[in-house]
Amino acid sequence: MIIHIVAGGPRNQLPDLKKTNNENIIWVGVDRGVHYLLEENIKPVKAFGDFDSVTETELSHMRKELKEIEIFPSEKDETDTEIAVNWALSKKPDKIKLFGVTGGRLDHFFGNVQLLIKGLQQGTLISIHDKQNVLFLVNKSKHSIVRSSVLPYISFIPITPNVTALTLEGFKYPLKNRNIQWGDTLCISNELDNEIGTFSFKDGILMVIRSRDLSPII
Structure with a gap:
């Protein structure tokens, strides 16, 4: 099992998500990343976030399209992406791939790099992907x-x-x-x-x- 997590980083930094899609992939959306997935006609099995980066109309559409969407307060001890990664690790997947976590705020980017250590600790490879890099x-x-x-x-x-x-x-x-x-x-x-x-x-x-x-x- 491979879990793909799409967060809400700049849309122009995303690779072609459809090229990575197949029946063995479980998709998870984080905040505006949920909107990106729905734009590609990919329905995530789970959605996490405070959704402060989407409009009320976009959030309403997400609620209609998705069965499992968890909304958290903006003020919390974990980032939305960390919440999604923790959920993904609990499923014991073979791999976790993160998209939409580069190209925006550097504090979030370096925080997301630190999340990869969680994978090492639990024996699951977590990688970050954008249109130019894999790390x-x-x-x-x-x-x-x-x-x-x-x-x-x-x-x-x-x-x-x-x-x-x-x-x-x-x-x-x-x-x-x-x-x-x-x-x-x-x-x-x-x-x-x-x-x-x-x-x-x-x-x-x-x-x-x-x-x-x-x-x-x-």
Whole structure:
């Protein structure tokens, strides 16, 4: 089971949601993200939010279209997206993908990146997707990564203060047992030389970002 959560970030940052839709996907809407889904004729199974970013007409339409919509007060201890992620994790899915969580306020964006740690703690991969990037977090281990013409650039950023013994094989710029820490830009914008590359490290948490240039838009 894969759960897709669509939040209310700028509409122009969303990839084509229909291309990611299939019968194995469970859709969840957050605040204005519910409106985005309904515009694409995708009905989420759950909707969460304070809905302060939609009009009364749009909210009325959501109420008519959806069976399960939970409305929360604006003043609360969790963001709407965190509420949705917690619900999704309770379902024990294989993966959770977040959309509509980039391109707007930086405080919300960095908060959403922090939510990915919840997935690591519970053994569920949570990733963030927009029209230009995919990002996710990994724990120490050896990982494989496949070349993509759509997302050719690969960056590695330490989430913990230090990531030790980072090794990159099959990359244009390989590394061998290199320690990286907060503030380093050494591992920004690499590319694969081989069809499949590997990366490994001994300690820490690493953010992996796959990116492409803005044109053409897919």
